[in-house]
Amino acid sequence: MTPKSGDISVPLLKLDELTIQRGEIPLCAGVSLNLSAGSICHLVGANGTGKTTLLMQLAGLLPVLTGHVFYKGHERLPLQPLYVSHQLGINPSLTVAQNLSFLLNLYGIVPRATDIDEALAWVGLQGFETLSSNHLSAGQTRRITLARLYLLTPQVTPLWLLDEPFTALDVDMVARMEDRLQAFAAAGGAVLMTSHQPVAVASQVLDLSDYMV
Numbered sequence: 001m002t003p004k005s006g007d008i009s010v011p012l013l014k015l016d017e018l019t020i021q022r023g024e025i026p027l028c029a030g031v032s033l034n035l036s037a038g039s040i041c042h043l044v045g046a047n048g049t050g051k052t053t054l055l056m057q058l059a060g061l062l063p064v065l066t067g068h069v070f071y072k073g074h075e076r077l078p079l080q081p082l083y084v085s086h087q088l089g090i091n092p093s094l095t096v097a098q099n100l101s102f103l104l105n106l107y108g109i110v111p112r113a114t115d116i117d118e119a120l121a122w123v124g125l126q127g128f129e130t131l132s133s134n135h136l137s138a139g140q141t142r143r144i145t146l147a148r149l150y151l152l153t154p155q156v157t158p159l160w161l162l163d164e165p166f167t168a169l170d171v172d173m174v175a176r177m178e179d180r181l182q183a184f185a186a187a188g189g190a191v192l193m194t195s196h197q198p199v200a201v202a203s204q205v206l207d208l209s210d211y212m213v
């Protein structure tokens, strides 16, 4: 019987014998994963094993050539995932608030000024709203991209694909991020994320070292 997509026993994301591949070169083979709503999966593996490549494949930015990806029980790529990459996607000529608005507009959200203020306060950028983004440090710039996590819900983006979201963040901000990931998962979202630091809130681990070719 075909599983119904609303059935909670169906994983939100299922990978079956997937090959992680960059161009002609397979990096990992036979990668399998069940990621249910409410779960946070820590994707680990040494530098160059293919963690970023896997997230890009799931975000539709690189092709899946071998193996199967199921989303809500159907063979297809995730619909409307949030993909936060190394490339920050911040326009230096826009203000901090304008950049955050733009990142939310991509998901059909038109934030109110109070939403922007709250999200920027959450990442410690209160008072920076009208500042040009090219005046920020690397860590502050990263915080703009993370501020959208404060406003996105599982109803809008059920799956978060996060590539090293803790990079360049201080200890307080990492703790706030972990709280947010837990709240998102508790509300029915799922997270697949890389980090070279431990992720205390992870409910499962996918180690790509086990699948290297």
Ligand SMILES: Nc1ncnc2c1ncn2[C@@H]1O[C@H](COP(=O)(O)OP(=O)(O)OP(=O)(O)O)[C@@H](O)[C@H]1O
Pocket: 022, 023, 027, 045, 046, 047, 048, 049, 050, 051, 052, 053, 054
């Ligand atoms: N733009 C690119 N073009 C071609 N090959 C690339 C490119 N970026 C990475 N690669 C190759 O793909 C392989 C996997 O890279 P990927 O970035 O997915 O690894 P990773 O596990 O995320 O590494 P890290 O922990 O260093 O971030 C690497 O061996 C690298 O040589």
